[in-house]
Amino acid sequence: MVEFKNVSKTFKKKKTKVQALKNLTFKIEQGEIVTILGRNGAGKTTLIKCLCNIFIPDEGEIYINDLNTCKNNTNKEIASVFEGARNIYWTLTPSENLEFFYRMKKGKKNPDLIDKYIKIFELEEKKNSIVSSLSRGMQQKTAIACAFIQDCPILVLDEPTLGLDIEFAAKMNKLIIDTAKETGKTIIITTHDMNLVNSSSDRIMILNDGEIIEFDYIDRLANLIETNYLKIKISSENSLNLERIINTSGLQFSIVNYNTYDEFQIEIKDISQMVEVSTLIFSEKIYPNSISVNNTDIENLYIALLNKKI
Numbered sequence: 266m267v268e269f270k271n272v273s274k275t276f277k278k279k280k281t282k283v284q285a286l287k288n289l290t291f292k293i294e295q296g297e298i299v300t301i302l303g304r305n306g307a308g309k310t311t312l313i314k315c316l317c318n319i320f321i322p323d324e325g326e327i328y329i330n331d332l333n334t335c336k337n338n339t340n341k342e343i344a345s346v347f348e349g350a351r352n353i354y355w356t357l358t359p360s361e362n363l364e365f366f367y368r369m370k371k372g373k374k375n376p377d378l379i380d381k382y383i384k385i386f387e388l389e390e391k392k393n394s395i396v397s398s399l400s401r402g403m404q405q406k407t408a409i410a411c412a413f414i415q416d417c418p419i420l421v422l423d424e425p426t427l428g429l430d431i432e433f434a435a436k437m438n439k440l441i442i443d444t445a446k447e448t449g450k451t452i453i454i455t456t457h458d459m460n461l462v463n464s465s466s467d468r469i470m471i472l473n474d475g476e477i478i479e480f481d482y483i484d485r486l487a488n489l490i491e492t493n494y495l496k497i498k499i500s501s502e503n504s505l506n507l508e509r510i511i512n513t514s515g516l517q518f519s520i521v522n523y524n525t526y527d528e529f530q531i532e533i534k535d536i537s538q539m540v541e542v543s544t545l546i547f548s549e550k551i552y553p554n555s556i557s558v559n560n561t562d563i564e565n566l567y568i569a570l571l572n573k574k575i
């Protein structure tokens with residue numbers, strides 16, 4: 266379990282002061298996958314650096330499995346990958362890095378486990394090439410594999426898909442989530458990648474300007490905002506017509522993808538308005554391929570929650 270009790274952290278530089286974390290209190294249970302969201306500079310990295318004992322909070326206490334991180338060595342409890350940092354040794358190969366990180370935590374050798382992680386993270390072809398010669402994606406995979414192999418109950422990943430292409434990022438998301446579920450680890454992820462949030466999280470924490478503005482399950486967060494969305498999929502030859510109708514009815518809407526131009530997202534107040542809008546569309550002899558109410562689209566939800574609180 267991870268517990269923050271009234272944690273604050275301020276950075277002071279000459280005359281300027283930045284309060285990066287403001288009196289944070291929360292708990293994360295063993296086995297939970299928690300995603301921390303927030304704008305650039307919201308305090309996400311500072312929060313997890315405090316958890317990993319890289320930064321010492323000015324106030325408050327942090328506990329990992331009931332051990333106060335400032336008074337105990339909690340290195341064995343937590344493995345981490347930080348954004349843009351050299352988390353692994355660039356002059357060693359993926360195999361050597363995996364061996365180093367495993368032995369650093371466990372002391373003994375375990376070549377079978379190294380092979381297992383090389384396979385899971387599809388590093389076979391590059392396992393004996395030095396890390397500095399690998400692509401950004403391969404380096405990131407190696408870093409995450411090194412975090413997993415340490416077999417700590419808590420894994421912290423700061424923007425694990427940063428800089429990866431879409432396909433690679435999706436693959437990485439799946440790897441992280443599958444491995445996390447298989448090993449029962451607590452995972453704390455910071456990200457700007459909404460696909461990762463959608464596919465993985467048990468709970469979402471939204472940080473803004475060093476404060477937690479929400480920390481809850483996605484469906485419960487969805488109940489906090491009043492806006493629902495009616496998603497309408499339509500064959501693209503009818504799109505112009507539909508756009509005209511929505512426009513003249515004064516409803517707020519967006520087109521999900523301008524290239525395909527076949528999906529509209531219309532803001533509605535409640536279910537009765539869904540019936541109203543659907544009736545209007547049918548009366549104009551437009552028959553969509555599908556209509557659904559969606560108030561848990563994570564990207565919309567996140568933006569709505571951020572705007573609601575500020």
Ligand SMILES: Nc1ncnc2c1ncn2[C@@H]1O[C@H](COP(=O)(O)OP(=O)(O)OP(=O)(O)O)[C@@H](O)[C@H]1O
Nearest residue numbers: 276277283285303304305306307308309310311312
């Ligand atoms: N070592 C440091 N020295 C001084 N100020 C810092 C330091 N680290 C972070 N800060 C400041 O603390 C605030 C929070 O930064 P942090 O890196 O935690 O944000 P973040 O949410 O991780 O942002 P991003 O999404 O850009 O990674 C920012 O105003 C940042 O400038």
Ligand SMILES: [Mg+2]
Nearest residue numbers: 309310311348
């Ligand atoms: Mg950060």
